[in-house]
């Protein structure tokens with residue numbers, strides 16, 4: 001029994017070390033990020049990220065928000081183009097990771113703000129571009145919120161999931177562009 005436990009500990013320590021080398025996270029941190037509150041944490045891949053930025057047709061004057069900003073990768077990419085970028089991230093561990101990434105790799109981008117908040121409780125009316133990815137269980141309520149709050153003309157780019165009623169303006173594979181219609 002003691003020997004089995006010893007080998008189990010060795011394996012856990014090995015996996016921990018491997019994860020830390022590969023993604024800069026300890027095993028416990030990674031598991032917490034994956035399962036915290038059941039909110040899925042998956043990042044936008046390089047190609048999808050490019051497609052999201054392309055469909056959003058970002059302009060210098062845009063204010064951009066990422067709903068569930070994850071490790072911050074969309075924020076860092078958008079900040080190179082637009083004047084103001086905001087991220088809301090509910091998972092405290094993922095939020096901390098995005099702050100670390102910002103400080104370590106993207107500290108030159110000063111036009112970013114990341115808040116540890118539930119975006120469903122925030123007013124989103126000032127944004128010109130809204131990004132959302134992988135929050136399937138919220139799409140129905142988010143559709144209602146965005147159609148109520150956003151200015152006409154606001155572009156919403158959703159990776160993977162569609163809104164139940166809102167008509168898609170354009171899509172590239174599973175990345176969808178929506179435009180808030182005039183009142």
Ligand SMILES: C[S@@+](CC[C@H](N)C(=O)[O-])C[C@H]1O[C@@H](n2cnc3c(N)ncnc32)[C@H](O)[C@@H]1O
Pocket residue numbers: 039040041042043044066067068069070071072073074088089090091094117118119120132133134135
């Ligand atoms: C699939 S990940 C996408 C991360 C990032 N936007 C990207 O494209 O790489 C979705 C993120 O949304 C966060 N999230 C889920 N519900 C949220 C909420 N109500 N408010 C803020 N963040 C939320 C999750 O913690 C997770 O980090």
